[in-house]
Amino acid sequence: MRNPTSGVVVEGTLRADSSVAMSIDPQGMAHIMGVLTNLYSDAPLAVLREYSTNARDAHQAAGIDRPIEVSLPTALDPTLRVRDFGVGLSEQDILGVYARYGSSTKRGSDEQVGAFGLGSKSAFTLAQQFLVTSVHDGRCTTVLFALGADGIGSVSVLHRGEAQEPSGVQIEIGVPQPHLVRATAARFFGTWPAGSVLVDGATPVSVRDGAVLTCEGLVLADPQSEVTAEGWNLVMGGVGYPLPRALLLRAVRDKDAPEARAALGTHGFRSVYATVPIGAVDITPSREGLRDTARTVRAVRSVLDALPDLLATEVQAELDAAGTATQAAWLLAGYQRALDKHLLPTARLTYRGAPIGAPVTVPLTTMTLTARRGSRGGRELRVDDNLLVSTANMRDVLVVTDTPKGAARNHPARRYLTQNSDGTQWVVFTADSAATFDWFAYGPGSPVKTVPYPMFRHQIDEYSTGTTRRATVYRTLAPQDGEPVERPVPWLREQPPPVVLTAQFFGSQVARQVFHDRPMVLLTDRQSLAGLIRRVPGAKDGERLLCDGARHLLRNLSDYQRETLTASVIVDRFEQTARNIDRVFGRRAQQVPGMRRLLADYQRAQRICLDRARDRTLLISAHHTAGTPLPPLRPEHQRQLDDLLDRAPLLTALLRAGQLTDDELDAALAYLTTALPNAA
Amino acid sequence: MITWQLTSTATGQALAVAFPNGSVVTVPGTHPTFDPLIRHLRTTIDPDPQRVRDLLNVGATTADELRQLSTRVTYTGGLIHFDGQALDNALTRHLVRLIRAGDRSYGRFVAFLENLAENPSGRSRRQLFTWLSERDMTITPDGQFIAYKGVRDDPGNTSIHSGRASVDGGEHHGHIPNRVGSVITMPRNQVSDDKHMGCTTGLHVGTWDYANSFGQRTLIVSVNPRDVVSVPKDCEFQKLRCCRYIVLDVIRSPLDTPSYDAA
Numbered sequence: 001m002r003n004p005t006s007g008v009v010v011e012g013t014l015r016a017d018s019s020v021a022m023s024i025d026p027q028g029m030a031h032i033m034g035v036l037t038n039l040y041s042d043a044p045l046a047v048l049r050e051y052s053t054n055a056r057d058a059h060q061a062a063g064i065d066r067p068i069e070v071s072l073p074t075a076l077d078p079t080l081r082v083r084d085f086g087v088g089l090s091e092q093d094i095l096g097v098y099a100r101y102g103s104s105t106k107r108g109s110d111e112q113v114g115a116f117g118l119g120s121k122s123a124f125t126l127a128q129q130f131l132v133t134s135v136h137d138g139r140c141t142t143v144l145f146a147l148g149a150d151g152i153g154s155v156s157v158l159h160r161g162e163a164q165e166p167s168g169v170q171i172e173i174g175v176p177q178p179h180l181v182r183a184t185a186a187r188f189f190g191t192w193p194a195g196s197v198l199v200d201g202a203t204p205v206s207v208r209d210g211a212v213l214t215c216e217g218l219v220l221a222d223p224q225s226e227v228t229a230e231g232w233n234l235v236m237g238g239v240g241y242p243l244p245r246a247l248l249l250r251a252v253r254d255k256d257a258p259e260a261r262a263a264l265g266t267h268g269f270r271s272v273y274a275t276v277p278i279g280a281v282d283i284t285p286s287r288e289g290l291r292d293t294a295r296t297v298r299a300v301r302s303v304l305d306a307l308p309d310l311l312a313t314e315v316q317a318e319l320d321a322a323g324t325a326t327q328a329a330w331l332l333a334g335y336q337r338a339l340d341k342h343l344l345p346t347a348r349l350t351y352r353g354a355p356i357g358a359p360v361t362v363p364l365t366t367m368t369l370t371a372r373r374g375s376r377g378g379r380e381l382r383v384d385d386n387l388l389v390s391t392a393n394m395r396d397v398l399v400v401t402d403t404p405k406g407a408a409r410n411h412p413a414r415r416y417l418t419q420n421s422d423g424t425q426w427v428v429f430t431a432d433s434a435a436t437f438d439w440f441a442y443g444p445g446s447p448v449k450t451v452p453y454p455m456f457r458h459q460i461d462e463y464s465t466g467t468t469r470r471a472t473v474y475r476t477l478a479p480q481d482g483e484p485v486e487r488p489v490p491w492l493r494e495q496p497p498p499v500v501l502t503a504q505f506f507g508s509q510v511a512r513q514v515f516h517d518r519p520m521v522l523l524t525d526r527q528s529l530a531g532l533i534r535r536v537p538g539a540k541d542g543e544r545l546l547c548d549g550a551r552h553l554l555r556n557l558s559d560y561q562r563e564t565l566t567a568s569v570i571v572d573r574f575e576q577t578a579r580n581i582d583r584v585f586g587r588r589a590q591q592v593p594g595m596r597r598l599l600a601d602y603q604r605a606q607r608i609c610l611d612r613a614r615d616r617t618l619l620i621s622a623h624h625t626a627g628t629p630l631p632p633l634r635p636e637h638q639r640q641l642d643d644l645l646d647r648a649p650l651l652t653a654l655l656r657a658g659q660l661t662d663d664e665l666d667a668a669l670a671y672l673t674t675a676l677p678n679a680a
Numbered sequence: 681m682i683t684w685q686l687t688s689t690a691t692g693q694a695l696a697v698a699f700p701n702g703s704v705v706t707v708p709g710t711h712p713t714f715d716p717l718i719r720h721l722r723t724t725i726d727p728d729p730q731r732v733r734d735l736l737n738v739g740a741t742t743a744d745e746l747r748q749l750s751t752r753v754t755y756t757g758g759l760i761h762f763d764g765q766a767l768d769n770a771l772t773r774h775l776v777r778l779i780r781a782g783d784r785s786y787g788r789f790v791a792f793l794e795n796l797a798e799n800p801s802g803r804s805r806r807q808l809f810t811w812l813s814e815r816d817m818t819i820t821p822d823g824q825f826i827a828y829k830g831v832r833d834d835p836g837n838t839s840i841h842s843g844r845a846s847v848d849g850g851e852h853h854g855h856i857p858n859r860v861g862s863v864i865t866m867p868r869n870q871v872s873d874d875k876h877m878g879c880t881t882g883l884h885v886g887t888w889d890y891a892n893s894f895g896q897r898t899l900i901v902s903v904n905p906r907d908v909v910s911v912p913k914d915c916e917f918q919k920l921r922c923c924r925y926i927v928l929d930v931i932r933s934p935l936d937t938p939s940y941d942a943a
Binding site: 071075131142146175200 | 685687688689691692693694695696698702703704705706707708709710711712737738739742757758759760769772773775776
């Protein structure tokens with residue numbers, strides 16, 4: 001890559017008394033090297049990027065087609081190896097390139113990615129050593145680069161000899177955290193061109209795999225893929241650079257805003273990879289990100305400008321290659337779901353010259369579900385004589401063919417529309433097996449979802465248990481039943497009118513107590529209250545009744561229940577404090593009269609709660625159901641508790657102090673004895 | 681003769697070893713056998729090349745030992761595979777712990793892998809790895825892993841929540857007793873496999889932190905990886921739902937060794 005600071009032209013008449021070229025202080029060399037080595041924010045990514053792009057550049061320079069080979073580190077073999085099969089480097093070249101910061105052989109060319117002369121030393125950001133083994137002209141040279149005691153790296157040539165291997169360079173780095181490098185590698189190599197790299201002997205997963213659309217210079221990737229990054233990415237020389245959103249929006253032309261801006265944020269563009277030529281954008285010296293320069297904005301703008309035409313051309317080619325107009329419309333429907341209309345101008349698209357996708361009226365009986373006003377999620381079946389079909393809805397249509405005259409339609413259609421999992425929203429019935437209406441056709445060879453009527457009925461039956469049709473059943477809890485049971489409508493009609501409760505209250509102790517004389521029903525997602533009332537007259541929405549019942553219960557508490565509730569409140573409010581007292585003072589807490597009385601009250605309340613767990617749960621649930629707060633403590637209890645809670649900071653401090661000496665404990669007890677005078 | 685160079689900085693160490701045949705290897709300070717390697721190089725005047733190679737290629741040598749115990753183990757690309765499937769990071773980390781501790785009890789590790797392979801749900805296995813990935817694992821001689829359970833402070837170590845389970849073969853309804861030595865089970869199909877549901881049906885065990893804060897008394901239990909059903913997302917993946925566990929002991933501090941043997 002050409003250096004953006006190269007080609008500086010100086011012109012003018014300014015004369016100075018003296019002029020000195022700027023340089024680096026030799027004393028500060030270790031510091032400067034440290035800065036240059038640690039300029040990466042993502043060390044594993046930097047190391048992978050620098051050495052693998054160097055390897056690819058070597059193949060590029062030597063005109064070699066075979067992939068470079070990367071061996072990722074593991075916990076048991078924590079060494080990263082990157083091997084190229086270029087012409088290799090002589091010993092002098094190794095020392096020149098790897099031992100000198102700023103030394104690069106690639107600045108004059110836009111064919112190769114490197115330029116800064118920093119990346120070849122990036123291994124020091126991860127490790128204290130790295131090895132370079134080069135085979136060049138039949139000679140093998142192994143050089144160890146290691147950090148030295150003075151902070152400046154040292155270079156040791158360890159081996160020179162005849163080579164047995166093919167020419168090229170291998171870099172080996174012992175990686176302290178191999179799992180980080182492995183995780184980074186999966187995403188990094190996803191943008192590499194096919195056939196350019198083998199990772200652990202296999203072709204890595206690419207962003208092109210499973211992409212929504214792949215064309216020259218552009219990949220609309222699957223955002224769910226583990227190798228794709230969210231948002232826009234520019235790919236230069238195989239390396240993906242995240243494109244900041246601010247930079248992307250700045251590149252939108254004024255005439256295109258705000259539609260283009262809105263389009264760039266749509267779901268179809270959550271993961272985009274646009275390839276630009278090497279050198280088309282400016283990158284930071286760490287090569288981790290794009291620089292926000294006029295050149296970068298220009299490059300992004302040219303990508304955006306070309307996008308609609310590029311997409312239209314690519315999609316148009318696919319449409320024309322389709323066998324029928326219906327197949328073409330089917331393809332277009334898929335793209336419309338993935339791409340915003342501003343970026344894919346569908347009005348321009350045709351099928352072999354004929355407009356495609358304009359709405360067509362299909363004169364067939366059509367059924368769909370619409371929301372019923374005022375009901376709790378209930379929907380009603382709407383029957384139309386026509387279906388207005390376009391590319392927007394054709395994937396959601398199911399055509400039921402070979403429908404006999406007089407065959408049941410409403411109930412099966414409703415059942416299918418509520419229970420299918422294929423996204424169908426319109427069920428169309430026809431007596432024919434195939435037909436064509438303008439571009440919309442169903443039958444053999446058409447991608448439109450089609451099913452013969454007998455098979456459709458069979459599928460409806462499958463939704464029930466077994467192959468027989470099942471009557472409507474409701475999940476019911478009768479007063480005498482221990483567990484909920486599914487009951488048919490006739491059974492419910494014989495009982496007192498049921499009440500309907502949500503899962504939160506269904507079967508709770510409060511509900512069982514309040515509705516002790518009638519069954520409770522829990523509706524499923526697909527059942528409605530209106531449907532239940534229609535089938536079982538007298539059925540009621542039970543939640544208001546339950547709330548009233550809970551309030552009535554709480555207004556008429558027995559002494560036994562009142563005592564249980566008081567004990568419950570004491571335990572809830574006092575539990576943490578009692579534990580703290582026990583942990584700090586243990587048995588000696590009994591020496592403080594106020595504390596002794598409080599603890600005795602607490603223990604009594606705890607016993608009551610344990611003995612009457614079921615009653616306690618009922619009373620607390622009743623308060624919850626009625627929406628009323630728990631009653632306050634009796635004044636004397638509240639006063640004692642407040643007294644003790646006032647000392648909470650002291651207790652906390654004692655707790656933090658850990659083991660107290662006997663003297664400290666005595667002092668604390670004496671203090672608390674005087675601090676709780678009214679309890680003494 | 682073998683020569684070597686150790687580079688140490690504040691952030692880590694790296695070792696380069698040059699063999700007589702000209703081959704050179706560099707490894708980081710986190711290599712599983714780094715310490716014995718350095719010890720051998722420092723204390724031996726003429727280090728044995730084969731011994732050094734064995735220490736450097738610890739993955740291959742460990743895989744050889746595992747293969748003695750099970751033919752289902754293979755080693756390729758620096759990764760140990762069981763039935764052709766690369767071991768999850770959490771399991772590899774456990775193996776590295778064993779190597780570092782000089783613990784050659786690979787039999788129980790292989791038993792664990794064999795038990796795990798019997799778990800009928802791939803989803804359950806993946807969720808178990810999520811649970812294991814956040815913490816070090818302790819394995820019993822029969823290939824079960826250690827978990828913790830918080831219970832009430834009563835003679836029967838009864839469970840905090842009530843439910844229905846089988847204790848030593850007898851049906852029990854209510855607060856389930858967890859006496860030391862008891863085997864607690866419930867049908868697998870009644871244990872919720874929905875990781876999005878925090879509190880639902882199933883036998884719950886957890887990490888030390890979770891169990892110790894949850895109950896008044898903490899038990900150590902062994903769970904067969906075959907019996908793991910789900911790991912709920914709530915409580916930061918600290919809980920685990922299973923259909924069977926064995927109560928081993930009441931303890932006051934967590935175990936920190938890779939292996940557990942009953943006293």
